[in-house]
Amino acid sequence: MAEKMAEKIIGRPGGLYAEFPRKGGAAPTATHYCPGCGHGIIHKLIGEALADLGIQDRTVMISPVGCAVFAYYYFDCGNLQVAHGRAPAVGTGVSRAEDNAVVIAYQGDGDLASIGLNETIQAANRGEKMAIFFVNNTVYGMTGGQMAPTTLIGEKTITCPEGRDPRFTGYPLHMCEILNNLKAPVFIERVSISDISHIRKARKAVRKALEIQRDGKGYAFVEVLSTCPTNLRQDSEQSTRFVNEEMEKEFPLDNFRDLSAETQPLLRGESDFSRDSIDKLFNLETESSPDAVHDPTFKEVHVKAAGFGGQGVLSMGLTLAHAGCNAQRFVSWYPSYGPEQRGGTSNCSVVISGESIGSPVVYSPDVLVAMNRPSLEKFAGDVKEGGIILYDSTIGAWDIPADVRGIAVPAMKIAGETGSEKAANTVMLGVMLSLGVTDLSRENFREAIAETFSGKQKLISLNLNVLEAAVKWAKENI
Amino acid sequence: MATQLVKGNTAAVIGALYAGCDCYFGYPITPASEILQEASKYFPQVGRKFVQAESEEAAINMVYGAASAGHRVMTASSGPGLSLKQEGISYLAGSELPCVIIDIMRAGPGLGNIGPEQSDYSQVVKGGGHGNYKNIVLAPNSVQEMCDMVITGFDLAFKYRNPVCILADGVLGQMVESIQFPEKAVQPVIDTTWAVSGTAATRENLVTSIFLDFDLLEQFNYKLQEKYATIKEHEVDYEDYMTSDASIILVSYGISSRICRSAVDQARKEGIKVGLFRPRTLFPFPEKELRAIADSRKCTFVSVEMSNGQMQEDIRLAIGCTRPVELLNRMGGNLITLDQVMERLREISAREEY
Structure with missing residues (x-):
């Protein structure tokens, strides 16, 4: 007996509260865990390391869903309780927000390896700064003994009452081995707490995982083979034997990885909240437009531009919107959107107004710019009475509605001769400028082109040349 | 700025x-x-x-x-x-x-x-x-x-x-x-x-x-x-556009409310007394404010939304079903059009005598 006492290696660790008022009830120093449960030992090992390493102030302990859902009753540090399986995602949020925090997620086999498997693997793969303590006892505890992803072949639980049969339920998941395929983790070890000699080794692994967190080096994963006498209907000897003989056979104890010596601390830096810095992100000093001015005398203009993806109809619309903005008009631009639209036809609506704009979607345009035949087919009938259709002359003959003015513009040709066929969209802007349909000035358009191709001097001068060539063509031919 | x-x-x-x-x-x-x-x-x-x-x-x-x-x-x-x-x-x-x-x-x-x-x-x-x-x-x-x-x-x-x-x-x-x-x-x-x-x-x-x-x-x-x-x-917040004398109250939020605003301007030119009530907060929903309108006069509410009438229910609850609350909607990715709103406004103003 005296020898047994000497063997008692853990007293009440400083990292656990002396009493557990959050638990309530009549026994303020007793845990809620069943007799023979492994959680108590693992809590003590973690609590001891927290105190010894002096990291309690920095620690955020994440309680899972499972029997350890109340881990926050016990750990003397900051505590969070989170949704089932989501601890690594929550831990990511904490760790990114607070670079100096020591983040610990304490999870069971259902939580970590079943419902939360994705979060587990992805947080490990990102190398999040957190220690994960994975308590594997082959069974769902809190919900009453259902099969876990780690249940052994042949092991009986209440949802595999005849024993786990791999033909129907697959095989036990080996989390350390799975995570050991990833590059980012710093430390991966599987330990057991079945008896004192095993607890000694477990203690070292727990400590190492937390040292890595103290030093901010990255991801550490410790799988702990543990006991659940209640749900597995074992007494203490049977549960020790079960862990040592059956679980260890399936889940060999090993240090899979320890890169802590060669890993440098990962620092993510401070957030900058100053207005100047944000203003600079958007170049507010150099790239601001004048505010719109109310002008009820200005007749609202609705433009629709349409063509194949790649014909620049969206950017033409944006340039037009910029030009309107420069003229202190209210403007809106609305595209057909989404990658699903790529490769097909695209179109955009532009509204230029002297008042704040109602619908940004143009149904009956004053001006339709059609860069290809399908666009003309689709939208020509929508153009307002007295409206204008500008279409590329390569589309060929087209029956323009009677009350609408149709102009075939050799946009590709003019653009090609002036520099690049790709600037055919700018030809259409030049024609609009020349026709005066938007009541915008040459200067408005020139500035807008500079904004659209911001910083790309070559493209700016090419498009300005194309704009002028288009104006010249319009004057001579319309 | x-x-x-x-x-x-x-x-x-x-x-x-x-x-x-x-x-x-x-x-x-x-x-x-x-x-x-x-x-x-x-x-x-x-x-x-x-x-x-x-x-x-x-x-x-x-x-x-x-x-x-x-x-x-x-x-x-x-x-x-x-x-x-x-x-x-x-x-x-x-x-x-x-x-x-x-x-x-x-x-x-x-x-x-x-x-x-x-x-x-x-x-x-x-x-x-x-x-x-x-x-x-x-x-x-x-x-x-x-x-x-x-x-x-x-x-x-x-x-x-x-x-x-x-x-x-x-x-x-x-x-x-x-x-x-x-x-x-x-x-x-x-x-x-x-x-x-x-x-x-x-x-x-x-x-x-x-x-x-x-x-x-x-x-x-x-x-x-x-x-x-x-x-x-x-924390209730809303925008009230020409509702003070309106007998048709369009209730709409988000992009639909922009279309409604255009409709109000156009309908007013046609002499239809319509206004737009736009909740800027959906919870809290501007219940009292809608109730006050409903209590003040005979009027028809129209919930204009791109759904199967999810907000319409809240308008009914807000006004205690004291006035009719119609639904004008589109679904499936389609926007409500100005013409669609105008058509309904003309229809209601022809049907109801306020």
């Missing part, structure tokens, strides 16, 4: 940056992806934190983590993604954590399509996840409001320690308008009375939504309801 042409989704990120939002966690989905993309571009440039999460669930739980640490944190998605986030939103509400969640609504149910719809109204306004909780819900109808309401949203989220949703749609996310940039940048301060930040000052704190004791949980639920009552009392 600085003005630029900006896309709606970008405006939300601009709002977040000036609102002192420290962390962004999200997952790609059309038509909300630009929020994720713009956050990935701008956040790191000012040392703010960005993670493209592995899933919508992971994203909202990262939000839970950073919010627990007391930081200003945002995520965004669209209908199918919002459905996935509901678990996390329930936990955020249950743990009384502040955050801003943007929903750029698309058409459903299921995968639906990427066109605009307003069919997430119920799942966002009524709670969506399990439990007796409410989100504060703001409904922008311009690119400027996409920016401004994110800033307001953070203020409300921290004032009430509650999730705030910005309920927008595909059009508002994708359209470009000019915005005036915020003139103030918020310098966030961590509230050490409840946050868990891994610091000595917050070591005693606990963030949780568990109350094992039935009576304690009931008490907590009552406390939440009191909070929602306070929010209803103080």
Whole structure:
């Protein structure tokens, strides 16, 4: 007996509260865990390391869903309780927000390896700064003994009452081995707490995982083979034997990885909240437009531009919107959107107004710019009475509605001769400028082109040349 | 004051940056992806934190983590993604954590399509996840409001320690308008009375939504309801456009309300007495204000929305079914058109004698 006492290696660790008022009830120093449960030992090992390493102030302990859902009753540090399986995602949020925090997620086999498997693997793969303590006892505890992803072949639980049969339920998941395929983790070890000699080794692994967190080096994963006498209907000897003989056979104890010596601390830096810095992100000093001015005398203009993806109809619309903005008009631009639209036809609506704009979607345009035949087919009938259709002359003959003015513009040709066929969209802007349909000035358009191709001097001068060539063509031919 | 042409989704990120939002966690989905993309571009440039999460669930739980640490944190998605986030939103509400969640609504149910719809109204306004909780819900109808309401949203989220949703749609996310940039940048301060930040000052704190004791949980639920009552009392916001003499009241939010505004202008020229009532907050819903209109005169309400009438129910409840509440809607990614609204207005004004 005296020898047994000497063997008692853990007293009440400083990292656990002396009493557990959050638990309530009549026994303020007793845990809620069943007799023979492994959680108590693992809590003590973690609590001891927290105190010894002096990291309690920095620690955020994440309680899972499972029997350890109340881990926050016990750990003397900051505590969070989170949704089932989501601890690594929550831990990511904490760790990114607070670079100096020591983040610990304490999870069971259902939580970590079943419902939360994705979060587990992805947080490990990102190398999040957190220690994960994975308590594997082959069974769902809190919900009453259902099969876990780690249940052994042949092991009986209440949802595999005849024993786990791999033909129907697959095989036990080996989390350390799975995570050991990833590059980012710093430390991966599987330990057991079945008896004192095993607890000694477990203690070292727990400590190492937390040292890595103290030093901010990255991801550490410790799988702990543990006991659940209640749900597995074992007494203490049977549960020790079960862990040592059956679980260890399936889940060999090993240090899979320890890169802590060669890993440098990962620092993510401070957030900058100053207005100047944000203003600079958007170049507010150099790239601001004048505010719109109310002008009820200005007749609202609705433009629709349409063509194949790649014909620049969206950017033409944006340039037009910029030009309107420069003229202190209210403007809106609305595209057909989404990658699903790529490769097909695209179109955009532009509204230029002297008042704040109602619908940004143009149904009956004053001006339709059609860069290809399908666009003309689709939208020509929508153009307002007295409206204008500008279409590329390569589309060929087209029956323009009677009350609408149709102009075939050799946009590709003019653009090609002036520099690049790709600037055919700018030809259409030049024609609009020349026709005066938007009541915008040459200067408005020139500035807008500079904004659209911001910083790309070559493209700016090419498009300005194309704009002028288009104006010249319009004057001579319309 | 600085003005630029900006896309709606970008405006939300601009709002977040000036609102002192420290962390962004999200997952790609059309038509909300630009929020994720713009956050990935701008956040790191000012040392703010960005993670493209592995899933919508992971994203909202990262939000839970950073919010627990007391930081200003945002995520965004669209209908199918919002459905996935509901678990996390329930936990955020249950743990009384502040955050801003943007929903750029698309058409459903299921995968639906990427066109605009307003069919997430119920799942966002009524709670969506399990439990007796409410989100504060703001409904922008311009690119400027996409920016401004994110800033307001953070203020409300921290004032009430509650999730705030910005309920927008595909059009508002994708359209470009000019915005005036915020003139103030918020310098966030961590509230050490409840946050868990891994610091000595917050070591005693606990963030949780568990109350094992039935009576304690009931008490907590009552406390939440009191909070929602306070929010209803103080935070209602709406825009009232020419309703004072109107006998037809269009009630509409988001992009639909823009179309309604054009319709009001046009119908007034035809002599139809119509006005637009636009809730800017969907929870709290402007119940008293609608009731006051209903009580003041004979009139017809028309709920104009791109859904199967999800807001129509709230209008009926607000006015106690004292006046007719019609539905004018489109679904499937189609916008309500000006012509459609005009047709209904002419029809009602011909039918009803006020």
